[in-house]
Amino acid sequence: MQKLTITRPDDWHLHLRDGAALKAVLPHTVRQFARAIVMPNLKPPVRSVVDAAAYRDRIIAAIPAGKQFEPLMTLYLTDNTSPADIIAAKASQFVKAVKYYPAGATTNSDFGVTDIRKCDPVFKAMEQVDMPLLLHGEVADRDVDMFDREKVFIEKQLLPLKQRFPNLRVVLEHITTSDAVQFVLAAHNIAATITPQHLLFNRNSLFKGGIRPHFYCLPILKREEHRQALLQAAISGNPKFFLGTDSAPHSRDSKENSCGCAGCYSALHAMELYAEVFEHADALDKLEAFASFYGPDFYQLPRNTEQITLAKTTWRIPDEVPFTESGLVPLRAGQEMTWQMA
Template sequence: METLTLTRPDDWHLHLRDGEVLKAVLPHTVRQFARAIVMPNLKPPVRTVAEAAAYRDRILAAIPAGQQFEPLMTLYLTDNTRPEEIVTAREAQFVKAVKYYPAGATTNSDAGVTDIGKCDRVFEAMEQADMPLLLHGEVTDPAVDIFDREKVFIEKHLIPLKQRFPQLRVVLEHITTSEAVDYVLATDRTAATITPQHLLYSRNALFQGGLRPHYFCLPILKRETHRQAILRAATSGNPKFFLGTDSAPHSRHSKESACGCAGCFSALHALELYAEAFESVNALDKLEAFASFYGPDFYQLPRNRDRITLSKTTWRIPDQLPFVDDGLVPLRAGEALTWKALLN
């Protein structure tokens, strides 16, 4: 196969940040994706519909001239979120989901939920409004091993949550374990996003020839057996699993430091990375649905109508990209890819 033409995909989990960072990274997403679910973990976070509207305006203003892109906004769930805000969000229409971060779980999550049980009134309102809940599915208990935090979250928090609110639509974000795959398959009104790094790499990539900070993300890469389970899920043709890059920009110096930030930047070449993963198991025929159909179907949005073509072309990922006052190192910088998106 020398070319592969797909319905233009969407990214159902994306970090754009704000200000000059937003202006630097947004063009990479716009070149490949028609829409994206935009994460709300700014400083301060996007907690209300009014804040989401203002952030949306800043994103729209940063879209390169002549390009089309629709940001799909989310609200940041806190201990103090009011059920009335969910009603306002549903009426606003441009807010598509509410994001749950356990306090302290990842980048800019300090304002996150301290006890998920405190949010039941909000979850009840979300269930009634049919507003999806997006979960960073990890516990933050320091006694729990970092490689077990997703599994424990499912057992301790997610299973009871869905028992209390069985009609709540849930997306378990950036899944990393076979336990997450099994849970999503077994549970109604539940889906999952999958990142390119979790499809392509096990935790060995973090330590290949030394410490590799640009492969450090949260949830952290897991064992090869878990990677294989994620890859099987993504390429299975099951509509519960769809594309979400979790592309997260951090400057080179904030990654290559004594306490480096978590996140992989893949917006530059996300579709090519997914194509490589699907090709590795002879499943390129399943890529279009994973990338372009299952996400909008879950979010009850129309599928895109324009197309994008990938060519079988070897090219080298840049060592770094221009980024505010520093460099931005993309995932797998300096290495070769064998698919190339042909973009307008």
């Protein structure tokens, strides 16, 4: 196959940052995606409808001239979020979900939830108005092994949560383990996003020839058996699994230092990466539904009508792209790709 034309996809998990960083990275997403669920973990975080409206305005102002893009906003769940915040979010029509971060688990998560049961009144309101809950599905306990944090979260927090609120719509974001795949398959009203890095790489990539900071993300890359489970889920044609890049821009100097940030930047070439994954699995016929249909269906939004075309051609991923105080290194920088958006 030399060309692949599919319905324009959406990104159901995206970090855009703000200010100069937002202006630098947004064009990469707009080139490929019609819509994106925008993460709220700014400093300070997006905690109210007022915050979300202001952030949405800044995103819209940064869209390149002549391009169309719809940011789908989220609220950052805290110990102090109230049911009234959920009612206001639903009424706004532009806030599409609420994001849960365990306090201290990942980038800018210091405002996150200290005990998930504290949020039960909020979850009840979300269930009543049918507002999706997006989960960073890890525990942040220091006594839990880094590679087990997702599995322990599912066992100790997610399973009881779904028992308390069976009709709450949940997205378990950026899943990384076979445990997550099995849970999503078995549970009611739950879906999952899968990133390109977790489909392409296992944890060996973090240590190949030395420490590789640009492969460091949270949740961290796992064993090959887990990568294979994610791959089978992505190409399965099951509508519970859909595209979410978790593209997270960090400057080169914030990644390449003694305490580097977690996050992989894939917005530059996300669809090319996914196309490579699906082609290698002999499943290109399943890419369109994974990228363009299952996400909007779960979020109860219309599917896009425009199309994009990917062409079979060889090109080299740049070593870095312009960013803020230093360059931004994309995932697999310097390597060759075999698909490119026309």
